[in-house]
Amino acid sequence: MASLQKYTAKTARSGYMWRVQYRDAAGRSRTKSGFRTKDAAQAWADDNAVSVRAGDWISPEDQRVTLTEVWHRWKISRQKQLAVSSWRTLEAAWRNHIEPVWGHRAVASVHPAEVQDWVNKLDRAPSTVHRAFHLLRSLSDDAVRLRQMRTNPCVGVQLPSRQKSKNTTLTPGQVSLLIEQTNRYKSLVAFLAYTGARWGEAAALTVADVDLEKQRATITKSASTIGGQVTVGDTKTGASRSIAIPTPVISHLKKAMKDKLPTALLWTNQNGTHVTTPSRRSWWHSAVDACRELDNSFPSVTPHDLRHAAASMLISAGASVLVVQRQLGHSSAKMTLDKYSHLFDSDLDAIVDAFPQSRENVVKHGEMQR
Template identity: 40%
Template sequence: MGSITSYESASGKRYRVRYRKPDHAQTDKRGFRTKRDAELFLASIEISKARGEYVDATAAKVTIGELGATWLKSQTHLKPSSRDAVEIAWRLFVEPMWGDIGVGTIRHSEVQTWVSQLGTGDAKTAHNAGPRSATVVIRAFGVLAAILDVALRDRRISSNPARRVSLPRKKKKQHVYLTHNQVGLLAEQAGAKATLLLTLAYTGLRWGEAVGLRLKDLNTLRHRLSVRENAVRVGGVIVVGTPKTHASRSVPFPDLLTFHLAKTAENKSPDQLLFGDGMTHLATPSAHDGWFVAAVTKAQAIDPSFPRVTPHDLRHTAASLAISAGANVKAVQRMLGHASASMTLDTYADLFDDDLDGVAVALNVQAMSSNVGKMWANSSTGPLNNPV
C-alpha cells in the first residue's frame, strides 16, 4: 500500500500520495485538497494495479511520432512491398496528423473523425491529395491502430482508442476473364513475350513469381513450375524474396506450353532466369504504354469486343479457365498460392456460383439414369401424383 501525508503550501493544506508502480519504482502525486480525495486516488491506483490496468501517466505522454518510429523499425517480418506501403501510409497520413500527440490523450471520437476525413479529403496529410480510397484509408488506420496496440501492451494506455472504429468498405473490383480464344489472340500480338503471357494466363502466377522463375524451376516431364521466388519493384528497385504467402509451391501447366517453355530455356544454365536474358528480372509492364498495352491495343483492333486487361487479369483468367475445366476450389487454391480455400472462394465467388448450375445439371443426368429418374421425372404415376 502507499501512504498519504499532508504538507503546507501557499494555498493552504494539501495532501501527497506516495505509491509504487507495478515495476516497484516509487512515485507520488501531490496537490489533493482533502484527505478523502487522496484516499480515493490511492485506492484507484491499487485497484488498477490489481487488475493489470495501471497506466503510468508519464509513459502515456510519449507521442505517436516517437512510438511510431520504433514500431516501423520492428516491421522486418513484412514483405518489401508491404513494408513500403506501410511506410508511405505512415509518412503521408499518420505522422502528419498524430506525430506530435501523446498516446494517452487520443480519443476514440478523434480517430473516427480522422478516418472519415481521410475519405472526404479533409484530413491533415503530408500533401493535399483529395479524398482517399477505402484501401488507403484502411491501411493508414491500421498503422495507427498497430502503434496504439504497442502502447497498450506497454501499459502506456488502458485501452486502444482506435478499436471499434467504423471503416469504409472496399469496392470490389470487377474481374476480367479472357476466353481461350482471347488468350490466343493476345499472345499473337505479344511477339517475343508470347510465352510469358501464355504462362501467366494458364498457370495463374503473379507477375513477380513468373519473372522470378529460373531454369531449374521448370520440369517439362511433369509439366510443373516450382515457384520459389517473387521479384517485386519497391521504390524503383527490384527486390527478390519468397512468394507472397512465404511458401513455395508446384504449379501445373498445360502441355501446349511445353515446347514454348523449353524453347525459352535453351542455352541457359539452371540458375539463370527462365524469362528475359537470364540475368535481369523483367520489369512490370507499364499501365500506359509498352509491350503489354501495345498487345492489348492490337487485339482490340482485331476484335472490338476484346476487353481492356492488365497482366494481373491473366491471373484471374487462369482461375476462370481452371474452374471451367472442372478444377475444384482446393486445386485452384494450390495453383494460385492462396493462403486458404476460403480466400479463393471469396475472390472468385462469381465463378463458383456459375458452377452451381453445372452441379444441378450433373445431378439431373445421373438421377435420370437411375431408378429415381425413371420413377419421378415427368411421370403422371409418380409418388407426388399419388400423395398419401
C-alpha cells in the first residue's frame, strides 16, 4: 500500500510538493517525488500499483536506459550470428541513421508518433529506410524483452513501399558465352554460374572443399570484400552446406585444382591471397563488354547475377523449391519463392496438362445433364 507525504520544495509555488512511498515488484521500498498536488500523487500511485500487480512494472533505472546502451548489449549477442558484410551494413545503419536521432534517448521515452516522423523524414532509398527501421525495431524488441520499456514504439509504423528489384539473369547460351570470353578466372565464372554459390563462398574455397568424383563442394565459410579488404568469416546464414557441382563445371575445376595442395585456395589474386570482388574496371568487365559486342541482348551483369542465372537453370531443369533453397543457401524456402516464384509459373502447365478433357467436352457434358 502506497503512502503519500507532503514535503517542502523551493521550486513549488505553494512551497510544498507531494511524494509517493511505495514498494516495487521485488518488495523494495521506493520513492517517487515531484507531484504538485495530492490528487496527482494519488493517481500515479494507483497506476503504479496496477502495474506492479499486473507484472509489467518497470524500474525507474531501467526506464532511463538509453538506446545506445541497448545497442551495445544487443550487438554482443548478434555480431557473431551474422556474416561480416551483413554486420557492416547494420553498423552503417546504426551510425548514420539511428544513433544521431535516438542514441541519447531513454528507450522508455520514445513515442510511436516520433518513430513515424523519423521514418517519413529519412530521405533515403526505401531499402535503406527499411533496414534502419527494422534495426530500431529489433533494438526496441530487446528492450521490451528485458523490461526496459512496456511496448515497442515501432509497432504500427508505416514504411515506404519497396519495389522488388528485377533480377538480371543470363540464358544458358549467354552463360557459355561469358565463360568463353573470360580470359582470367574462367573456372570461377563457370562455378558461380552453374552452382549459384555466392562470390564470398567461392572465394573462400580450398581444394579440399571440392570432391570432383562425387561432384560436391562443401561451403563452410565466406571471404567478404569490404573496402578493398578481404575478411574471412561464416557464411551469410551462419550454416555450412554441401552443394552439387554440375557436369559442365568439372573440366574447369580440374584445371584450377591441378598441382595444388588440399589446403590451397581454389582461386587467388596475383599475390596468392583471396580473390576480391571485381572493381569497376577489371577482368570481369572486360569479359562482359566482349559479350555485349557479340550479343546485343547481353545484359550488363555483376558476378552476383550469376546466382540468378543458376537459379533459372536449376528451375528449368525441374529442381524443386527445396533443392534450389539448399543449393543457393537461402535461409528458408520462403526466401527462395520470394525471389524466384515467377520462374516456377511453368509448373502450372503441368496442372493444365493433367486434365486432358477439352473445354468443349466439358460444355457438352453439361448440356447433356440439363
